[in-house]
Amino acid sequence: MLSDIDGIAIVGLGLIGGSIARGLRAAGYAGRLSGAVASNADAPRALELGLVDDCHAEIAEAVSEAELIVVATPPGMIEPVLAQIAASRRADATVTDTGSSKASVVAAAARVFDTPAYKRFVPGHPIAGTENSGLEAGFATLFQARRVILTPDAATDAAAVACVEAMWRALGAQIARMSPAHHDEILAATSHLPHVLAYTLVDTLAAMGERIEIFEYAAGGFADFTRIASSDAALWRDIVTANREPVLATLDAYMARLQDVRAAIANGDDDRLYRVFERAKTARDGFVSVRERNER
Amino acid sequence: MLSDIDGIAIVGLGLIGGSIARGLRAAGYAGRLSGAVASNADAPRALELGLVDDCHAEIAEAVSEAELIVVATPPGMIEPVLAQIAASRRADATVTDTGSSKASVVAAAARVFDTPAYKRFVPGHPIAGTENSGLEAGFATLFQARRVILTPDAATDAAAVACVEAMWRALGAQIARMSPAHHDEILAATSHLPHVLAYTLVDTLAAMGERIEIFEYAAGGFADFTRIASSDAALWRDIVTANREPVLATLDAYMARLQDVRAAIANGDDDRLYRVFERAKTARDGFVSVRERNER
Numbered sequence: 084m085l086s087d088i089d090g091i092a093i094v095g096l097g098l099i100g101g102s103i104a105r106g107l108r109a110a111g112y113a114g115r116l117s118g119a120v121a122s123n124a125d126a127p128r129a130l131e132l133g134l135v136d137d138c139h140a141e142i143a144e145a146v147s148e149a150e151l152i153v154v155a156t157p158p159g160m161i162e163p164v165l166a167q168i169a170a171s172r173r174a175d176a177t178v179t180d181t182g183s184s185k186a187s188v189v190a191a192a193a194r195v196f197d198t199p200a201y202k203r204f205v206p207g208h209p210i211a212g213t214e215n216s217g218l219e220a221g222f223a224t225l226f227q228a229r230r231v232i233l234t235p236d237a238a239t240d241a242a243a244v245a246c247v248e249a250m251w252r253a254l255g256a257q258i259a260r261m262s263p264a265h266h267d268e269i270l271a272a273t274s275h276l277p278h279v280l281a282y283t284l285v286d287t288l289a290a291m292g293e294r295i296e297i298f299e300y301a302a303g304g305f306a307d308f309t310r311i312a313s314s315d316a317a318l319w320r321d322i323v324t325a326n327r328e329p330v331l332a333t334l335d336a337y338m339a340r341l342q343d344v345r346a347a348i349a350n351g352d353d354d355r356l357y358r359v360f361e362r363a364k365t366a367r368d369g370f371v372s373v374r375e376r377n378e379r
Numbered sequence: 380m381l382s383d384i385d386g387i388a389i390v391g392l393g394l395i396g397g398s399i400a401r402g403l404r405a406a407g408y409a410g411r412l413s414g415a416v417a418s419n420a421d422a423p424r425a426l427e428l429g430l431v432d433d434c435h436a437e438i439a440e441a442v443s444e445a446e447l448i449v450v451a452t453p454p455g456m457i458e459p460v461l462a463q464i465a466a467s468r469r470a471d472a473t474v475t476d477t478g479s480s481k482a483s484v485v486a487a488a489a490r491v492f493d494t495p496a497y498k499r500f501v502p503g504h505p506i507a508g509t510e511n512s513g514l515e516a517g518f519a520t521l522f523q524a525r526r527v528i529l530t531p532d533a534a535t536d537a538a539a540v541a542c543v544e545a546m547w548r549a550l551g552a553q554i555a556r557m558s559p560a561h562h563d564e565i566l567a568a569t570s571h572l573p574h575v576l577a578y579t580l581v582d583t584l585a586a587m588g589e590r591i592e593i594f595e596y597a598a599g600g601f602a603d604f605t606r607i608a609s610s611d612a613a614l615w616r617d618i619v620t621a622n623r624e625p626v627l628a629t630l631d632a633y634m635a636r637l638q639d640v641r642a643a644i645a646n647g648d649d650d651r652l653y654r655v656f657e658r659a660k661t662a663r664d665g666f667v668s669v670r671e672r673n674e675r
Contacts, residue, residue: 277605301666334637340579360613
């Protein structure tokens, strides 16, 4: 149970870490909540927002007394962050993360943790987010009815998994388990590839030299389609880089199909074009049903 | 002024036509509103919804007494619809359309209208829509604070343009004028290409053979990015086909840039990837500002 956890430290108080902190408060967690932020300049605002009880720029200071340590830093920083946690954690601490790629995180954990620490590391990824970032971006209900994927392996300590699951359940999330590789394939397809496509589209249009006018005549569909291109650029560079091979595989499948669609348009093959559009509409309408069912 | 228009006929009562009808009612239009629908089976529901005063499956019956005729049929039907209007319209009637491509519509109008009718034809396109379609899909405020592009040429009758402008102003739209070719370039980039990309992405994922599972783990960003892939497949096949050359030009520009992005990912060129993402984020954030300014 959440209340059994003897102190929780959150490393990184942006959209994800800040939402975890807010959600734990909203769930009534009465233990100590500690936070680590990138610089001393951020600490006063984190405390003012009531995100945590104490806030530190030194990771060791934030995590050393916590039974559960949640890493919510940008993915490019995961290995040095885990190394600092390895050096300062309680011997019985459970560590989890929230990164968007899992094989790369597991490999980093294997490099920096000794065996006892590795066994208490539970890789995780909440499938939730917005295009916003920073201390102000989080909200307590971000994970309500959202999936969290955990990727422990056979060696992972069962009590550590239970501890992480207790936190996510308290935040209203639905927990799934799978292998890191399977997670990375799914997320490459449903999240990383769409970000690459959206960024590339907006960059293409911006380069057409009439940016302002083009955007003047864009409608709601364009706003929705490109929303993810307003996501933090450094974060998404790191995510794509960390999950390079699955992203390239799904990007190649996409580009091959786009070549087919281009040929159908160029050749006036209306039947073929219709079949692609109709299959996609059917699948997407099905996705909406799944999503609405999950939210009930 | 709207109230000066002696009868308005709307050919097609789907999302766009139905929203025009609802909007004209909401704006207090007291003249006769006539509607044409694809089949007799649709007429009772259109009347039940209060969209029009009279409703017909024969275009001639709907348009013959109207001073303003608004064509809101799927783009694939534009030429035969305009031909029927040419044969049944009042001699002083103004005709406008709402199609998503304009050069193809102007060419169709030039083929089926005689010179007096062509001079009273005002090609138009409201930049507004949702992924829904059908008699029930429309709503009175769809065009509020949205752009409508009109593409009259030097020969177009000024009174006909004024009549069409009066209608759009009553619906709350902001009117812009440009050439059909310029319209088609802008819309290819901001609307037609995004639809092609979204349909192709969802079709790619659906073909990965784990459709349901993939969609189980998709988040809000995916829902937004793919919303336009729930649009009517036949409609969008027709739009893309009608605007083929501009769509292919912008698709080629996009695919070239996507190849560059792929190379940056494959080669670990993080700086290049970051520059693309950051330029796109800046442009997209700018688009949001423009949009919010327009809505104020």
